[in-house]
Amino acid sequence: MGSVLSERVPVLAVLALGLTQIIGYGTLYYSFSILAPDMAAQLSWSSEWVFGALSIALLVGGLTAPWLGMLFDRIGAARVMTIGSFVAAAALTVCALAPNKAAYVAALIAVEASANLVQYGAAFALLVQIRPQVASRSITYLTLIAGFASTIFWPITTALHAHLSWQNVYLVFAALNLFVCMPIHTWLSHEGTSSRVKASAAAPRVEGMLPxxxxxxxxxxxxxxxxxxxxxxxxxxxxxxxxxxxxxxxxxxxxxxxxxxxxxxxxxxxxxxxxxxxxxxxxxxxxxxxxxxxxxxxxxxxxxxxxxxxxxxxxxxxxxxxxxxxxxxxxxxxxxxxxxxxxxxxxxxxxxxxxxxxxxxxxxxxxxxxxxxxxxxxxxxxxxxxxxxxxxxxxxxxxxxxxxx
The missing domain is CATH 1.20.1250.20 (MFS general substrate transporter like domains)
Structure with missing residues (x-):
């Protein structure tokens, strides 16, 4: 029975992660290009400076990624994603309420660092931890669902921004990360733990093809x-x-x-x-x-x-x-x-x-x-x-x- 279970794609986990990936990419990445002109006007910056701040944030996020990767293995990717959803919500809130340019850049760095905690790298690690034998198929299904993030969030961001300032849009996005993504990742942390125990009895690991x-x-x-x-x-x-x-x-x-x-x-x-x-x-x-x-x-x-x-x-x-x-x-x-x-x-x-x-x-x-x-x-x-x-x-x-x- 354990071996049959280990060969099935964890459909609920993939669907749940698909939703959090759409929100994670939509709120932390794709929304930025739409809100950037308003951010620039508010901060009395040129758009180039705002995008420069984003590049600095991505660069810092890249430097933290190896440490995060070790954290995925040490405490489990789902727990990291749960923490990440909270950090994302907090970072978006601080960014929206930033009183000056320095605080805005610091908050933006926190936003992009939190993205590494909840986007594909973490999600792929979680699927490998839940059921390694079918992780390749699970990853394919997940990327199919998450591929709609820009299609969904560009119009959502545009519609929200027609009625709200960029700060209030970020506060709405903070709520999505806190009240939708964090509970899902919390559930997945329990699911991941129990699935790893079940899978370990049959085939606990996948061997690599390179010696x-x-x-x-x-x-x-x-x-x-x-x-x-x-x-x-x-x-x-x-x-x-x-x-x-x-x-x-x-x-x-x-x-x-x-x-x-x-x-x-x-x-x-x-x-x-x-x-x-x-x-x-x-x-x-x-x-x-x-x-x-x-x-x-x-x-x-x-x-x-x-x-x-x-x-x-x-x-x-x-x-x-x-x-x-x-x-x-x-x-x-x-x-x-x-x-x-x-x-x-x-x-x-x-x-x-x-x-x-x-x-x-x-x-x-x-x-x-x-x-x-x-x-x-x-x-x-x-x-x-x-x-x-x-x-x-x-x-x-x-x-x-x-x-x-």
């Missing part, structure tokens, strides 16, 4: 690949409107925006239906091809509107798969032991590069032009393909001695 001697280099290569993909994704998405305008496609920015979100969800749905038996490494390689591939389509087709649409679909699909493989590939390669710590280290590298990427691309566009900048960005993304192929080579090395003997 111990190759894991250090394998992890470094994997993080490099994921970080390069995240760098391209972050840089292009933050500068999407000026990029399109500079390529003569300014009028299509809204169209590209409407195609990007559904493409992310569509790629996850296709993977869920048709890619059940596709190894995580192969899925990661597909993502590594699609992300820079989309950038190249935009670069070589501009100012074609169908080309911009193709870019949005290809790039969106690559980003949708990237969210899945950052959860499933570490489990596939390194197993379930110490999974939270690995997620923490990966979060750190990706967040730091994601924070720096917009500044680097802005500097590059200003000094060498948009086409050259896009070409360099695509080339950096292409290096992630080489990184993932190197991991495949490490796995082949593992099997070769066994075949010879």
């Amino acid at each position: 111990p001697a190759r894991r250090r280099i394998g992890f470094a290569i994997m993080v490099t690949g994921f970080s390069l993909m995240s760098l391209v994704s972050s840089a292009v998405l933050v500068h999407l409107v000026p990029l399109l305008s500079g390529l003569g496609l300014g009028a299509t920015a809204a169209l590209v925006g409407t195609l990007f979100g559904p493409s992310q969800v569509g790629s996850r749905l296709i993977n869920m239906v048709f890619g059940k038996n596709l190894p995580a490494l192969h899925l990661a390689m597909i993502a590594a091809v699609l992300i820079p591939g989309g950038v190249l389509v935009l670069l070589f087709s501009a100012p074609s509107v169908p080309g911009a649409m193709a870019f949005a679909i290809i790039f969106g699909m690559g980003n949708g798969l990237l969210s899945i493989v950052t959860g499933t590939l570490p489990l596939h390669l390194f197993g379930s032991d110490g999974y939270g710590r690995l997620q923490g280290k990966m979060m750190a590298a990706r967040l730091i590069l994601s924070a720096l990427a917009p500044f680097v691309l802005a500097f590059s566009m200003e000094n060498i032009g948009i086409p050259s900048s896009l070409g360099i960005t695509a080339a950096l993304g292409g290096l992630s393909i080489i990184a993932l192929l190197s991991i495949a080579a490490l796995r082949q090395e593992q099997h070769r001695p066994a075949e010879q003997s």
Whole structure:
């Protein structure tokens, strides 16, 4: 009976986490771009300064991520997420009530640090802890649900902001984290504990495909690949409107925006239906091809509107798969032991590069032009393909001695 239980996806846990991920990403990340102009006006800052404050907050969040990853393993990801929901609510409240610029920046740093406690890295670790044998499938289902965060929260934030100041919108979002997410995460902390006890009787852990001697280099290569993909994704998405305008496609920015979100969800749905038996490494390689591939389509087709649409679909699909493989590939390669710590280290590298990427691309566009900048960005993304192929080579090395003997 225990082994049958361990092979079933924990549907209630995935659905509950899906709701908290939508709220977590919607309130702590996607809402910012809509509220930023009002924040800038209130603080007598330019929008660039407000987004600069966000980058500083993301950078600090990235530096704290390795410590958080160890916390996932030590006290359980669900308990960390419960604490995170409270911290998020408190940070949003303090940000809304901040009396000056310094207090606002400090509160914003706390908001982004709390995001690491409740978003994908923590949620993936929780699903591995609840039922490691089916965690890959659980992660796929979760990313499918959470993929609607921007689709849901952009209009919600816009509608709220039409009637409320940004401070009051943040207070509403604080209430969502406190009164919806925190009780769910509290329940999951009890569910996670009991599920781990049940699962341990049958199959307590998932073994990694890489041998111990190759894991250090394998992890470094994997993080490099994921970080390069995240760098391209972050840089292009933050500068999407000026990029399109500079390529003569300014009028299509809204169209590209409407195609990007559904493409992310569509790629996850296709993977869920048709890619059940596709190894995580192969899925990661597909993502590594699609992300820079989309950038190249935009670069070589501009100012074609169908080309911009193709870019949005290809790039969106690559980003949708990237969210899945950052959860499933570490489990596939390194197993379930110490999974939270690995997620923490990966979060750190990706967040730091994601924070720096917009500044680097802005500097590059200003000094060498948009086409050259896009070409360099695509080339950096292409290096992630080489990184993932190197991991495949490490796995082949593992099997070769066994075949010879």
